[in-house]
Amino acid sequence: MKFSMMKKVLLSMAISFLLYSSFVMTQSAKLDPGEAITMKEIWGKLQLAGRLKLDEDLCSAEPIVYVILCNCSFVNNTVCRITHLALSSLNITTNLPLEFVKFRHLQYLDLSRNYFNGTVPSEWSTMRLSLISLLGNRLSGPFPIPLTGITTLEDL
Template sequence: MARLTDSVFGEHVAETLKSSLDPSSRLPPLMSDFSSFFSSLSIAMPTTMNTTNFFLILLLLPICFLWLAFGGTLPENEVSVLKDIAKTLGKKDWDFNVDPCNWTNTLDDGMFCNCKIPNDSFCHIEKIALKSQSLQGVLPPQLNKLPYLKEIELSRNYISGSIPREWGSSNLQKISLLGNRLTGPIPNELGNLTNLTRLILEFNQLSGNLPSELGNLVLLQKLHLSSNNFTGPLPANLSRLVAMTECRIIDNQLSGNIPDWLQSWTSLDHLYKTFSFPLFLLL
């Protein structure tokens, strides 16, 4: 069989293919890690290439491009943490035969990954949403082992137990636990979540005084604590929450006078509060 490079056409094709694999050409940023591979391929390419090899490379190139564009998997350690979380929550239908970042997601039931982290070939979990799933387990303390997790949405389930102290060492920015069966106090450790913007704990059975450490959450915009069993006054340290836009603490057993420092919440749009005396609603 005549070789492609024995003809002018063949030489032109071979040179074109070499040029297209030149790492100095304008490759998308996602492909920068593979420039050395393309370079070595270009150098190692024989000057005489038969038709079979030529078309084989043409066939493999699109596959490489697709892998580069959509590739990346969840690290094994994060998969292991997800398995523990599933057991803790009582979530039984996660299919770990499929990479979790490829699961079918909805807004209420999904595992959302970030596969575009600079200088990282892996995907990482950023959000877990399991809303209205009839989960009957307890809250997983393992969330602090997912370093890229920003949001946990577990509203309207039957989750019991307390809020894990371990969450205070996570990187969570949004916590939504509305409508479960949670008991006990808000752990002081949640005050370590200095990037938290949303804390939704309404319609549970939480109790105790509000920890003054909540005042450390200076980026907090939404604080929903209604319909629990919280007692005592509002901690003065909450005056630091100047980013607050919405606060709901109605239907608790809070006591004391209306604090003067509420005037520091200049971004506030909605405030719903109930004290033992007096009772008021301010919009």
């Protein structure tokens, strides 16, 4: 049976959440400080700061409108890294932020059903994504060449 891309994303996120839960051995695991700063930068660029609260402890926050999943197995299970980020259907009307490249462990990025415009930043070619969804946006130009540089990409 063939799954649609969205079902694959949701299944991957569910599996990742279970993996995340198994990695968390203690309540002391916190998001890497650099990734927390990057997330706040992105939140500002996406103009979400006034609309959605960005929880201080992103990796243990309950997903409501957006989904952030982390792997907390770094540095003896005390440091978390963002692995999954879903910001779909939030009516975001800006360019794609280049700051996503700072998430070195990001595997899944869902920015579908927004109003992103412009082009995909060339810096994105260094990302190690398995899946990216840009469906339903207002991107311009030819097929985003930077995406061809993501050698780990399995689903677009």
